[in-house]
Amino acid sequence: MTLVVQKFGGTSVGDSDRIRTVADHVARTVRRGDSVVVVVSAMGKATDDLIRLAHEVSAVQPPRELDMLLTAGERISMSLLCMALAELGVEAESFTGSQAGIVTDAEHTRAKILEIKPHRLLECLSRGAVPVVAGFQGVSTDSNVTTLGRGGSDTTAVALAAALGAAACEIYTDVSGVFTADPRVVATAHKIPSISFEEMLELSASGGRVLALRSVEFARNYGVPLHVRSSFTWEPGTWVVEEDPEMEQAVVSAISHDASEVKLTLTRVPDHPGVAARIFRAVADRGVNVDMIVQNTSLDGFTDISFTAPKVDLPLAREVTEAVAREVGAGTVSVDTEIGRVSLVGAGMKTHPGVTATMFETLAKLDVNIEMISTSAIRISCVIRADQLEAAVQALHEAFGL
Amino acid sequence: MTLVVQKFGGTSVGDSDRIRTVADHVARTVRRGDSVVVVVSAMGKATDDLIRLAHEVSAVQPPRELDMLLTAGERISMSLLCMALAELGVEAESFTGSQAGIVTDAEHTRAKILEIKPHRLLECLSRGAVPVVAGFQGVSTDSNVTTLGRGGSDTTAVALAAALGAAACEIYTDVSGVFTADPRVVATAHKIPSISFEEMLELSASGGRVLALRSVEFARNYGVPLHVRSSFTWEPGTWVVEEDPEMEQAVVSAISHDASEVKLTLTRVPDHPGVAARIFRAVADRGVNVDMIVQNTSLDGFTDISFTAPKVDLPLAREVTEAVAREVGAGTVSVDTEIGRVSLVGAGMKTHPGVTATMFETLAKLDVNIEMISTSAIRISCVIRADQLEAAVQALHEAFGL
DSSP, rough: OOOEEEOOOOTTTHHHHHHHHHHHHHHHHHHOOOOEEEEOOOOOTTTHHHHHHHHOSSSSOOHHHOOOOOOHHHHHHHHHHHHHHTTOOEEEHHHOTTTTEEEEEEEEEOOEEEEEEHHHHHHHHHHHOOOEEETTTEEESSSSSOOOTHHHHHHHHHHHHHHOOOSSEEEEEEESSOOOTTTTTOTOOOOOHHHHHHHHHHHHHHHSSSSOOOHHHHHHHHTEEEEEEEETTOOOOOEOOOOOOTOOSSSSOOOEEEOOOEEEEEEEEEEEEEHHHHHHHHHHTTTOOOOOEEOOOOOOTTTEEEEEGGGGHHHHHHHHHHHHHHHOOOOOEEEOOOOEEEEEEEEGGGGGTTTHHHHHHHHHHTTOOEEEEEEEEEEEEEEEGGGGGHHHHHHHHHTTTT | OEEEEEEEOOOTTTHHHHEEEEEEEHHHHHHHEEEEEEEOOOOOTTHHHHHHHHHHHOOOOOOHHHHHHTTTTHHHHHOOOOOOHHHTTOOEEEEEEETTTTEEEEEETTTOOOETHHHHHHHHHHHOEEEEEEEEEETTTSSOEEEOTTTTHHHHHHHHHHTTTTEEEEEEEESSSSEEEEEOTOOOOOBOOEEEHHHHHHHHHTOOOOOOOHHHHHHHTTTTTEEEEEETOOOOOOEOOOOTTSSSSSOEEEEEEEEEEEEEEEEEEEEEEEHHHHHHHHHTTTTTOOOOEEOOOOBBEEEEEEEEEEEGGGGHHHHHHHHHHHHHTTEEEEOOEEEEEEEEOGGGGOOOOTTTHHHHHHHHHHTOOOOOOEEEETEEEEEGGGHHHHHHHHHHHHHTTT
């Protein structure tokens, strides 16, 4: 008997019919002889509705209360799924994050899992019943209800799979797997049958919206094979697994793009040790996620520093950057919202020189100017003009024969 | 400094505006210098919406999962109220039934409170913050989420008031207090400033919908003064308190009526010891709430037995009664759905003879036939035809000079 964790996202449990369809799928898995632990998100737009209600009621949302509010969402979807399973003759019990033993730190709205105490889930499994666990939520060490932030339900699923020693963690979503590029941009993009944790990490970090970065990290750290697939088609999706050293790797596995960032530039920054550290410490302390950083060659003891950050963090990023610019005696702060980033990801890149050259040549042919560059062992990212992003993705997809 | 428990029902927190109005009232109470513990129900029709969703998803609703589902309702209203209080500068923290220490038995959908462990509420109060507690819900001794059934939020409020030694428990609802009769039936009905626990118990048991019977019982047993009032007008309502033996009591305080019951009659029941016990044990074992019972004078060793029960229990009551009728060798079972009950309640009745006579005379003048009679020391109830119920209430209200 194999234990699998099946995680269903918001669109997968979006209405009564979808919940019954999910119940049917879980029931089939059980009848096949496998043990299943189910993790669910809140139904479709339920979380958005609750947030809208919170804004209607008050301009102030204490994080503890926001967590209390939002966790109502999974409570509804998980108990409804248990009812649908009961109608199919499958015994199921719902568990809140707290009941499932998901212990977190006390950072409301973005808590980190500290420990899993799954004894109630194990007891439920030992009775042959299906535990249905609320994704996204936990209980803090001081007994308050917490949420795990963006991608929290994926993290719950992977953490439970690790704690329970599950054979796999199936992530059901509204896309049928990981693609060589966004199919809305590249008509010939196709589903990748299998990809390594490292490649998936790079894809998630560079604009791929299929899996949250932290859930992939968790899966890699605990060696939990992930299977990303669609609850609309039920066809096999993409496996995210340990890299097989025996296998020859694709030079480039996928092309991702991201138009959700902005670029901030500080001009005339005094170029001596410790200045850059002060700037990025100040930005980090306010919780702004800096992505790429470029520092110009110094001229007359001054330099320009540019960095990218999420668009949603722009007001905060601008405020803190302007403050620190005054402190260190730098010049002005300028903002560019019309940037886009295109990235190549592939484990085979490590052993194949020339990928960077091909990328740059392809972009040059399109008359695309490269504004910033960042690389890892298995990824190359370029910041370009936002309005050239889609053409760049299409050309690169073809140039690397995907 | 006085501690009060303020309970707000579903209509009182029915939408964003109402929640802000409630927050304003709680803030005023705090600024007056009182300590407040707030208990909230789910918003308006939230519970009905969740039940409808459950029926859409499945024909089977395991009670444990129904409780998990419905408790999402108070979670939403209580966290929203805390946000509205935060905007007014009042520190508040929401607590689920479990977090508030409301320990119940394991009877899902109709759990009974076993114990209150209010240490988290006391800690919150000691910091000068306002605990906002989910009504209607608790946690069972085996750590599952339970609900307290009908009137559960009132029970939560009274139980907390008792456990915390509160000076009073204020029940805010959509009516402005307890009336001498239903104002929709009797135009001259007026609000009663103060009424005894015993009278309120009789009113709740005989059709008054203002307070749930069990919350009044709880308040009486623990001596918690109740103040029933409207969150729409905020004017003083009705106090429900210990009877003052020094005060002269009204002979009749109020007239209640109830058209929510049916009458079942078993004909030709063998009239020997133990038969009635078998019948009503069988009915009770299926959870049917029998109200009034009348047994005819025996004739030839046979008798007829009639009893009333809630209309909602009719299918179950009929099934079990027909089964037990066969077992004891009785005749047929007939059902009368067109009955109504009118009741006089008054603590002064104990010392004033003639109330029954006046009641019967008043009904006789209206040509109303009395089909069943039941009395307590401070109540007289008569079952009559449903279509004569309103006229009977109006005539009695006038006859007793209310």
